[in-house]
Amino acid sequence: MTWKWESQRKQYGRALVELGKERNDIVVLDADLSSSTRTADFASAFPERFFNCGVAEQNMIDTAAGLAASGKTVFASTFAVFGTGRCYDQIRQSVAYPKLNIKIVASHAGITVGGDGASHQIIEDLALMRVLPNMSVIVPVDSNETYKAVKTVASNKNPVYVRIGRADVPTVTDKDSPFDLDKASIMRTGDDVTLIGCGIMVSKCLEAAEELAKHGIDARVINLHTIKPLDEKIIVKAARETGAVVTAEEHSVMMGMGSAVAMCLVENFHVPMKRVGIPDVFGESGGCDELMERYGLTMENIVEAAHDVLKRKK
Amino acid sequence: MEIYDGEFISELESIARRVRAHAVKMIYQAGSGHPGGSLSAVDILVALYFHLMKHDPKRPDWPERDRFVLSKGHGAPALYAVLAEAGYFPVDELWSLRKMGSRLQGHPCMRKTPGVEMSTGSLGHGLAAGNGMALAAKLDRKLYRIFVICGDGEMDVGETWEAAMLASHHKLDNVTLYIDRNKLQLDGPTEKIMSLEPLGDKWKAFGWHVIEINGHSLKEIIKATNEARSIKGRPTAIICHTIKGKGVSYMEGSLHFHGKAPSDEEYRQAMEELGVSEE
The missing domain is CATH 3.40.50.970 (Thiamin diphosphate (ThDP)-binding fold, Pyr/PP domains)
Structure with a gap:
């Protein structure tokens, strides 16, 4: 893309x-x-x-x-x-x-x-x-x-x-696409797996969805622009309808957006889930793309995570 | 002049005595709190709320009111006692200090207590918050003034000096800072823990007008505050030499009563010394 x-x-x-x-x-x-x-x-x-x-x-x-x-x-x-x-x-x-x-x-x-x-x-x-x-x-x-x-x-x-x-x-949204703090945006529909991203990782989720589509997998993509208050409704609905969730964020996986989604799902609706994000380490100097690759923030990382949750999905 | 009128000053002194008794009783009943630093700041608070400040207890959100920030939030009992005496809430409510459901939190909370302008407690925030209010006053062409009390322990905090710079950079002559110079912080004498002197020179070097007074003399507090009002183009710091625990003999200059409630016997003695046995 x-x-x-x-x-x-x-x-x-x-x-x-x-x-x-x-x-x-x-x-x-x-x-x-x-x-x-x-x-x-x-x-x-x-x-x-x-x-x-x-x-x-x-x-x-x-x-x-x-x-x-x-x-x-x-x-x-x-x-x-x-x-x-x-x-x-x-x-x-x-x-x-x-x-x-x-x-x-x-x-x-x-x-x-x-x-x-x-x-x-x-x-x-x-x-x-x-x-x-x-x-x-x-x-x-x-x-x-x-x-x-x-x-x-x-x-x-x-x-x-x-x-x-x-x-x-x-740029993944239009000037006139709606923005509501209380509502996450569905960027792509799909019923096999849900990819929830925030920030720059939403574009990577959309790329991953394209890639998955080549293998016949229909991924839903959600832009979770507001981490708090969390749009639990859209997250639980997606988990219920797709049965597997991947989150992707340019943030430590320890306590970021993925954790918020995980906490929501563990209390509301259990599905196989995987968080793509920066592991529990500090970064280092480098070019943006090099760093995104080194720290596991690529489209491929999301595709791989999607295959993993799909494998675990019953 | 009114401010030198003996009767007027003795009226303020009797309010101060009552406020001290309230503060000690509040802490005694709560079983915890900070008597030392509450009592050292009482006279400044009384001068502010009963003479110097333009405010209306019936309208705590009156836009033209002068603003007060207790940066040394642990002096909350003294502030609450003054607010109650001034009529912001009933004196009887004072005894709820630190209890579940009370509007009187252990440290000031602007969302719970009428008359409290800024939530404080973590030290070193108050002057910067006061500066923000002063900038707003200038933007809105309002004449209200901002009064802040800092403890001398707060002079250790880096942010205090960041705020000192900002106030003089923006020529905030509507800010008056009282430094409650009781010379004791939690762990010991300020000059032993982290020396502050020459404190006045430091504030002068930061561009402030500096006045040093006896912080228990209502006359001197009033006179210095009026002097601050007349200074244009820079903020004023009034270094108030005070005694920690002022008004209760065994608390005066005592480290022990920085953050501890009096025992039953100590409480009785304090009330007797403050001349309010009925408390």
Whole structure:
């Protein structure tokens, strides 16, 4: 399959500027990475409503809390590795616990950061964010969905974590395809096996489905853009109708999207399941494709997992 | 001037005495809590809520109100006692501190307690949160002011200094920080655990206007706060020299009462010393 590759960050910047025009209560914070996260677009359009906190993520999050407590809708951005782990206590105490209107939109998540290496490749941010009460967790699949997700979360008053990548990603949705936080999207119908992906791995699931089709296997593909709250209905229905599930994520398999799906299925409907994702190890420097291959995040890995669950399916 | 009026000050002093008694009783009844750091901050809180701050207990969400953040969240008993005395909720509710179902959590929770502006407890967050409120005030062209109390133990926290930089970078002259300089942190004297001096010079170097006062003198607290109000273009830090456990002889300067409730006998003595035997 050939994809059009586009930047999620660019759409984040665009959505922020639009929001800034539409609403006076939108305030944006960054921690010295605004040209990378693209909050710089907002900064140049609305300099008085942009605050660069310098290399001080903890300070950024608590400052965001004060702004949100004063009625602002706050977007706070930096790289995902710094925007979650480095200020975890601040997010816990001052965002999630008081349920403040703060959207942490973190870029450069996952292993596709590439050359920067393990220090910058956060593969545990979904785990950190999904265990926090009151926190929603979203992984937009592509540039179109990033735009829609940012516009959507701005309209609620809750804490939200939005994870986007550094690299351009395959565009798998249309500008006008619907986006609903409460509903995962079915990208392809099929009744033999379900492939559930998030982020860049959705495109790999679609490629895997094409490959499986060559062997007469009809795979359903779900874009699970919202990890929390989890669309349990669509997951259980897919498990019931296809009898086998594979998840695929650019995140540690220890406690990411696949784990959320596994927990849902173990309590609701047992089917053979396999999680494709980064094993319990740190990444390293390399090119995106090389890293995806080294850490088991290819279309072939998904196909192999699908054959495995199909074998176990009664 | 009103602030030097003897009768007015002694009125505030008697409120402070009541607040101290409430705080000790709350901790005694809860069986746990932090008397030392609650009692050292009482006079600052009383000056704020009974004279300096523009607020309305009947309308805790009044948009024009001044904001207060207790960064040293473990001083919650003192804050709750002041809020109750001011009329945010009944004094009788104070005895529910730390109990199941209570609106008065062990550390302040803005979603549970009327009058609490920010959830705190994990140290070093409060000044940054106060800065956020101050930025919002500037954006909205509002005149409300932000008052923050930090413990001196919080001077160990890196984020305190990140926030110090941000406040002076953005010229947040609507922020007033009180540093409850009781010179003791959980493990011992601050200068032994992690030396802070010269503390005033540090804040000056960060671009703040600095005032040092006796943090138990209501007159000095009021005077310094009014001075802070007149300073334009930079925030003010008021280093309040205080005594941990102030008002109860055996708690004063005692490490033991950083985070421990008094025994029955100790409680009786405290009430006697605070002159409220009926408590």
